[in-house]
Amino acid sequence: MTTMSATFLSDPAERLRASVVGIANGRRGRRAAGGAAIAWSGDLFVTSAHVVTTSHATIVTPDGRAVPGEVVRRDAERDIAVVRAAGTGVPAAVAGDPYALRSGSLVFAVGHPFGVRDAVSVGVLQAVSPLPRGYGLNENGSFVWLQADVRLAPGNSGGPVGDAQGRVIGVAAMVVSGMALAVPMPDVERFLSGLT
Secondary structure (H helix, E strand, C coil), rough: CCCCCCCCCHHHHHHHHHEEEEEEEEECHHHHHCCCEECCCCCEEECCCCCCCCCCCEEEECCCEEEEEEECCCCCCCCCEECCCCCCCCCCCCCCCCCCCCCEEEEEECHHHHHHCCCEEEEEEEEECCCCCCCCCCCCCCCCCCEEECCCCCCCCCEHHHHCCCCEEEEEEEEEEEEEEHHHHHHHHHCCCCCC
């Protein structure tokens, strides 16, 4: 039997937290950060579309600087958006593959729930699949969701769901019937195509 240290997720979580920023809709500054975003490559940040509903956003860096950004791509139906903000100095996250994980694998979310910066919540992966009909989301079943029992709250939207190595496997979107839903990284990477 393998035993785990009580802090075995601390290092992966710390690595991923370094790539997570606060984000506010429009140009309201650091006190209005209402969600999270993930540093991707260069000056691009990935977040949820419902977090940024205008053409401008404010990135709040881990050191507290408010940096103006522009929403360069947004898909409200899929709940994913990309913001460009120069000069943040935030390191890019590393992508992981949710399809390489098995149901029951440990995962964690990083975000700013209720304004608590860089909070981490831990759970297990349930599935990476379309939702059954009746949830009111994408009734034709064409969208695949990463589904986990990780706890999400206001402020987690747009933040990463990571694997036990600290790689981003999805972008936290919402909670449905107590289950956290995230856009899987392969879908995010397709959405980013042509921007990087």
